Amino acid sequence: MTRALITGITGQDGLYLAELLLSKGYEVYGLMRGQNNPKRPLLEELIPDVTILTGDLTDLSSLIRALDTAQPDEFYNLGAISFVAYSWENAHLTSEVTGMGVLNALEAVRLYEGSTGKQVRFYQASSSEMFGKVQQVPQTEDTLLWPRSPYGVAKVYGHYMTINYRESYGMHASSGVLFNHESPRRGPEFVTRKVSQAVARIHLGLQDEIVLGNLDARRDWGFAGDYVEAMWLMLQQDEADDYVISTGETHTIRTLLDAAFGAVGVTDWSSLVRQDPQFMRPAEVDLLIGDSTKAREKLGWQPKVSFTELVTMMVNSDVEEQKKLAGLS
Numbered sequence: 001m002t003r004a005l006i007t008g009i010t011g012q013d014g015l016y017l018a019e020l021l022l023s024k025g026y027e028v029y030g031l032m033r034g035q036n037n038p039k040r041p042l043l044e045e046l047i048p049d050v051t052i053l054t055g056d057l058t059d060l061s062s063l064i065r066a067l068d069t070a071q072p073d074e075f076y077n078l079g080a081i082s083f084v085a086y087s088w089e090n091a092h093l094t095s096e097v098t099g100m101g102v103l104n105a106l107e108a109v110r111l112y113e114g115s116t117g118k119q120v121r122f123y124q125a126s127s128s129e130m131f132g133k134v135q136q137v138p139q140t141e142d143t144l145l146w147p148r149s150p151y152g153v154a155k156v157y158g159h160y161m162t163i164n165y166r167e168s169y170g171m172h173a174s175s176g177v178l179f180n181h182e183s184p185r186r187g188p189e190f191v192t193r194k195v196s197q198a199v200a201r202i203h204l205g206l207q208d209e210i211v212l213g214n215l216d217a218r219r220d221w222g223f224a225g226d227y228v229e230a231m232w233l234m235l236q237q238d239e240a241d242d243y244v245i246s247t248g249e250t251h252t253i254r255t256l257l258d259a260a261f262g263a264v265g266v267t268d269w270s271s272l273v274r275q276d277p278q279f280m281r282p283a284e285v286d287l288l289i290g291d292s293t294k295a296r297e298k299l300g301w302q303p304k305v306s307f308t309e310l311v312t313m314m315v316n317s318d319v320e321e322q323k324k325l326a327g328l329s
Ligand code: NDP
Pocket: 007, 008, 009, 010, 011, 012, 013, 014, 032, 033, 034, 037, 039, 055, 056, 057, 058, 077, 078, 079, 080, 081, 082, 083, 097, 125, 126, 127, 128, 177, 178, 179, 180, 181, 182, 187
């Protein structure tokens, strides 16, 4: 039985990846931080077959211990402080977790490989946020990186450290440069879920308006369930490598609003949306659109869920959730 260890198991991608690996017959271990993580009950309900280990990416010894227990064939490093806006307010902590945490994970794997003689295939969750200031579109594996946030800078560090461990120690370390991917499990701080939740509440008469920041930024949004398949495929290759994972379509926040309100039959949302400078960023990533030709050709990967299907799925899920919370169903 193949064994996998996932950091960031309580996050959106951790859950989808764990479900995918369990469906393939893996023995799955998940690293969870904190002495009493509030997400533990939900995790135990959704993925009871995953063995939870405690540890933190900033604590190298906890990672070494987790590897000793899990004895993984594959290590997926999904743990991070992942909210870009928060990274300006907590730049040092973001650098420690999202940047140095990758070094800790790589080092723990290298030590484990050295002491056991066993190979562990390593996946690093790199990000399109690394492209930052627009240099070239669509963005590929070769596009110049110009990060625009402390989060983006930390991800660049982790990305190059992963490549460096591959080149220095011959580790099977791959980096997936994933563009934005969403789902009904997306954290409510991210714009897609903030919109789908608010649209659901407005539709049910529980809220009057949505307050947002920049409506003109463009993102290449895909479905998280499709993207975790790409992570797995990367670790099934003989050679480790880096891959862009994206849909190749880009949409503004305005188009997101069209699709989300459209899902509940509203065509003119102008009186329901207000902009507030508090949600503007000190530096914005204006345009993301990825070219995933390499992944499509070498991994045989392609996204299955369209933008409209994704947004409709999220709004419908939030309508049901909000009905339950409000005692309407
Ligand atoms: P989430 O924010 O949903 O999950 C982040 C996970 O990291 C959580 O499980 C969180 O645990 C964990 N974590 C936070 N701090 C630490 C720490 N100090 N030690 C160990 N774990 C920690 O992110 P996603 O699931 O959306 O993303 C997964 C990864 O992919 C992240 O690295 C993200 O940066 C990256 N990424 C995401 C993209 C996206 O569009 N979703 C696109 C490109 C990259 P807790 O629940 O305890 O806070």
